[in-house]
Amino acid sequence: GNSVTQMEGPVTLSEEAFLTINCTYTATGYPSLFWYVQYPGEGLQLLLKATKADDKGSNKGFEATYRKETTSFHLEKGSVQVSDSAVYFCALDYGGSQGNLIFGKGTKLSVKP
Amino acid sequence: DGGITQSPKYLFRKEGQNVTLSCEQNLNHDAMYWYRQDPGQGLRLIYYSQIVNDFQKGDIAEGYSVSREKKESFPLTVTSAQKNPTAFYLCASSRATGRQETQYFGPGTRLLVL
Numbered sequence: 001g002n003s004v005t006q007m008e009g010p011v012t013l014s015e016e017a018f019l020t021i022n023c024t025y026t027a028t029g030y031p032s033l034f035w036y037v038q039y040p041g042e043g044l045q046l047l048l049k050a051t052k053a054d055d056k057g058s059n060k061g062f063e064a065t066y067r068k069e070t071t072s073f074h075l076e077k078g079s080v081q082v083s084d085s086a087v088y089f090c091a092l093d094y095g096g097s098q099g100n101l102i103f104g105k106g107t108k109l110s111v112k113p
Numbered sequence: 114d115g116g117i118t119q120s121p122k123y124l125f126r127k128e129g130q131n132v133t134l135s136c137e138q139n140l141n142h143d144a145m146y147w148y149r150q151d152p153g154q155g156l157r158l159i160y161y162s163q164i165v166n167d168f169q170k171g172d173i174a175e176g177y178s179v180s181r182e183k184k185e186s187f188p189l190t191v192t193s194a195q196k197n198p199t200a201f202y203l204c205a206s207s208r209a210t211g212r213q214e215t216q217y218f219g220p221g222t223r224l225l226v227l
Contacts, residue, residue, distance in 0.1 A: 004155070032212040043119075043203055043218040044156075051213055089155065098171060099144055099163065099210025103155030 002027045002094050006104035009087075013080055013111050021075040021107045023064075023090035031092040033057075033066055033073040034101065038087045047075075047088070080111045115140045117219035119204050124224045126191065126198060134189045134222045136204035142217075144210050145187040149173060150201040150221075159202075162187055163210050191224060199226050 007022040025031065032051045036044040048057030053068035062077045073090060087108045091101040117138045126132045138145065144163050148156035158171030162181040176195025181187055187206075191198045202222045207214040 030212075034215075036218075041221075043117075043220040044205075046215055046217065049215060091155075093212040093214070095212035097210075098158065098161055098169065099207070099214075100146060100148075100158040100161060100171060101156070101216060105153060105155045 002031070002092065002096075002102050004090050004092055004102055004104035006088075006090050006107050009106075009108040011107060011109045013109070015082055015111055015113050016079045017111075019075070019077040019080045019084075019109070021088055021090075021109070023073045023075065023104060025071050025073065025090075025092050027071075027092055027094045027102075029094055030068075031094040033064070034091045034093070035062070035064055035073070035075050036089045036091060038089065038106070040086075044089065080109070082111045082113055085109055085111045117204060117206055117217060119202075119219040119222050121222060122220070124222055125227050126224060127227050129193045131190055131192050132224070134191070134202055134204075134224070136187045136189065136219060138185055138187075138204075138206045138217075138219075140206055140208075140217065141184070142206035142208050143184070144207045144214070145181070146205040146207075146216065147171075147177075147179065147187070147189045148203045148205065150203060156203060159189065161210075198224055200224060 035047040050057040050066035090104040147159040162168040205216040
């Protein structure tokens, strides 16, 4: 079936450190891939997306590249800030009849000053 | 500003009571969704609607009901049959269904049982 696996958190980093959150997927066909961010007590915000192999999504200093050969969509940022503290969700849309996203369990990031 | 609103932010349910969560969007989107989020878990689909006057069960529909009488509104009722309703409920919408579409989320409603 279709699924998303994310690295387990929590991840704790110092400000200006490099961030990687791993995400791998299993899917039929050619899914679209997404990263969403959830700040405490809030809904999800789209961070970035990629719709085909080798596409790179980017936003607010975050990047992720759609790697079909390794079925991965790892999230990276070169220098994190305290304001990046949140839960990050990797998700895929395989174009099924329901139209829903398949989510990973989320990775909590805490950035210390 | 276009967006999705959910109300209330917090909702308390008594034993045996039905409660309704509101979701409204002014994005002119055809598709709308309800997800449930439990601590440390990803989101799971409760119901979805691809167009007004039509809706379908998702993966965990038991104990829930919905309606889609207007394009902009997709309320969710948590019935007394839902034995474990405590969770964070998120409504989302997209222009249409399909893997090229992006889903946009509301701020969520946290449901607690008294």
